Amino acid sequence: MFSCNECSASFKYKSGLNKHNRKKHEKKIQQRQDANMFCFMCNESFCYTEHLRSHLTGEHDINLEVQKLTFDSFSEFELWRKEVEHESNIKxxxxxGTKRAKDKDTIYLRCNRTGVYRDRKSLNSSKKMKIQGTCKINNHCTSSMVVELFKATNSVQVKFFKDHFGHDIELQHLPLSSVDKDLIVCKLLSGASADTVVNEIRDSMTGTDKCERIHLVTKKHVKRIGQCFGVTPNLQKDRNDGKVVESKDDIKESKNSNEHLVMLYKNLKAEVAALLPQLDKIENINHMKHITTHVNKLKTLIQSDYTGS
Known part of the structure; x- marks a missing residue:
């Protein structure tokens, strides 16, 4: 809560306190001074996106398109918004939060590339950086939407700043849509494995089709989506998949069989593989004690179904 120093009034948001001080106590509110957005063409910095847009238009002759649209309902607006996101590969x-007034509610939507990457180490988070990197461009994109919902008529007016600035259109930085997630869940519910789901999605794209976000889905994505929806992927093993052997009895039994075996030594910095017939020779080497020290005495057997020469 934000309390007024002049009277007993309190407000949930700081903007409410500022408005109260301006009208009730006739105080001048100091404007923000942190210039957290910049023009990468000349490195001039700005405090507000509207100032950045004016600079790009006036100084660099960049025409930024602005559209004003009206919709009969919020659901109609949502359909249009999803169509725009799908066609332009943008989220x-x-x-x-929503800005609420007596006659209308205002929602501010911005490009998902806007923002500054927060280092996970500084936040003491164990979450690792994604392989494709962060979607944040450490700047503000000029594309956004100002959505006004009028309570009397349930109509929606949108001011759409269409053009983007400061980044390319990259599919890997888009989240999967709810439609794409539902498609993956349906495939998992039908009994398909994660590998099968990925292969079917990638095979569905022909040479003439435009590559979409779902075509970049990986097995890891499929498994994570299945977990979120409480669906476990069918764990169908490929014929070339390995078999993990853990107990000493299994190792002795496998040694006596004619099956092809590979022993892996899991190192902190590397992996060393050897066939079991070679393992006996390795164990006779005097330096074996030195080797096991570096591998932390961790041995893993993988039994392959491959029977070729």
């Missing part, structure tokens, strides 16, 4: 997110 718009609501980063702040």
């Amino acid at each position: 718009y997110i609501q980063a702040n």
Whole structure:
């Protein structure tokens, strides 16, 4: 809660306190001074996105298109928004709360590439950086939507800043849509394995089709989506998949069989593989004690179904 120093009034948001001080106590509110967005063409910095847009138009002759649209309902607006996101391979997110007034509610949507990457180490988080890197461009994209929902008529007015600035259109930085997730869940519910789901999705794209976000899905994505929806992927083993042998009895039994075996030594920095017939020779080497020290005495047997020469 934000309390007024002049009276007993309190407010949930700081913006409410500022408005109260301006109208009730006629105080001047100091404007923000942190310039957290910049023009990468000349490195001039700005405090507000509208100032960045004006700079790009006036100084660099970049025409930024602005559209004003009206919809009969919020659901109609949502259909249009999803169509825009699908066609342009862009995602718009609501980063702040809804601004509420007596006659209307206002929602601010911005490009998901807007923002500054927060280092996980500084946040004491164990989450690792994604392989494709962060989607944040450490700047503000000029594309956004100002959505006004009028309570009397349930109509929606949108001011759409269409053009993007400061980044390319990259599929790997888009989240999967709810439609794509539902498709994956349906495939998992039908009994398909994660590998099968990935292969079917990639095979569905022909040479003339435009590559979409779902075509970049991996087995890891499929498993994670299945976990979120409480669906376990069918664990169908490929004929070339290995078999893990853990107990000493299994190792002795496997040594006596004619099956092809590989022993792996899991190192902290490397992996060393040897066939079991070679393992007996390795164990006779005097330096074996030195080797096991570096591998932390961790031995794993993998039994392959491959029977070729």
